[in-house]
Amino acid sequence: ETTLTQFPGTLSVSPGERATLSCRASQSLSSSYLAWYQQKPGQAPRLLVYGASRRAPGIPGRFSGSGSGTDFTLTISRLEPEDFAVYYCQQYDNSPLTFGPGTKVDFK
Amino acid sequence: QAQLVQSGAEVKKPGASVRVSCKASGYNFNNFGITWVRQAPGQGLEWMGWISPYNGETHYAQRLQGRVTMTTDTSTNTAYLDVRTLTPDDTAVYYCTRGLGRRLGTSAGDYWGQGTLVIVSS
Numbered sequence: 001e002t003t004l005t006q007f008p009g010t011l012s013v014s015p016g017e018r019a020t021l022s023c024r025a026s027q028s029l030s031s032s033y034l035a036w037y038q039q040k041p042g043q044a045p046r047l048l049v050y051g052a053s054r055r056a057p058g059i060p061g062r063f064s065g066s067g068s069g070t071d072f073t074l075t076i077s078r079l080e081p082e083d084f085a086v087y088y089c090q091q092y093d094n095s096p097l098t099f100g101p102g103t104k105v106d107f108k
Numbered sequence: 109q110a111q112l113v114q115s116g117a118e119v120k121k122p123g124a125s126v127r128v129s130c131k132a133s134g135y136n137f138n139n140f141g142i143t144w145v146r147q148a149p150g151q152g153l154e155w156m157g158w159i160s161p162y163n164g165e166t167h168y169a170q171r172l173q174g175r176v177t178m179t180t181d182t183s184t185n186t187a188y189l190d191v192r193t194l195t196p197d198d199t200a201v202y203y204c205t206r207g208l209g210r211r212l213g214t215s216a217g218d219y220w221g222q223g224t225l226v227i228v229s230s
Contacts, residue, residue, distance in 0.1 A: 033216075039153075045153065045220060047218045090216065095158075095167045096168075096169050096170060097167075100152075
C-alpha cells in the first residue's frame, strides 16, 4: 500500500501570500497519478489537480500542481479568502488508492 | 452537467447493515468509474473502493474486504454501497465520486455526491 505524507499539517498564511503544500509518497507513482482536493467544512471535496499537474476544469489559475515520482507540490500563488480550507492529496496509481492526512490552510 | 445524488441519512444499530445509493445523471454512466470514500467525524478521507459500471470490476480497501459490496444498476444509472456488520467506527459521511474515465487509473474524482451521514449507535 502506498502511504502519502502531507506537510505541513497546518499552514498559517495571510490573504495574498503564496502557499506551498507538499505530498510525499512511500513509493514512486509510475504515472504521476496524483490528485489534489480542497475541502471546506460541511462540503464534499473538490478536485483541483489531477495527473500531478493538470488543473481540473473551472479551477482558478492560482492553483498549480507539480512533481513526479514520490514528491509532489500544490502551490496557491496568491491566497484568496475562499482558499482557506483543508487540502488532500490522493494517489490513484495503484490499489488500494490512498489519501494523505491533509494540510489545513488557515489565517495567520 | 454531471450530477450525483445520494440517499438520505441513516441511523443503524451495531451489527446491522446499510445501503447507500448514488444516482448519476448528466453523463454516460457506463463510461466512468465510481469510487466510494468515507470521512469519520473530524477525520480525513478514507478510500473504500471503486467499481466500473462498464464491466462490474471492483477494487476494495483490504481492511473493509468482506464487509463491503459495491454494485451498479446501469438501467437506472445508480451505484450502491452495502456495508455489513456495522460498528460505531463506521459512523461517517459516505461519498460517491465519479472518476475521470473507465479505468481505476483514471479515478480522480471530478464530481462528488452530497454525502450520506451514517450513524451507528446502540
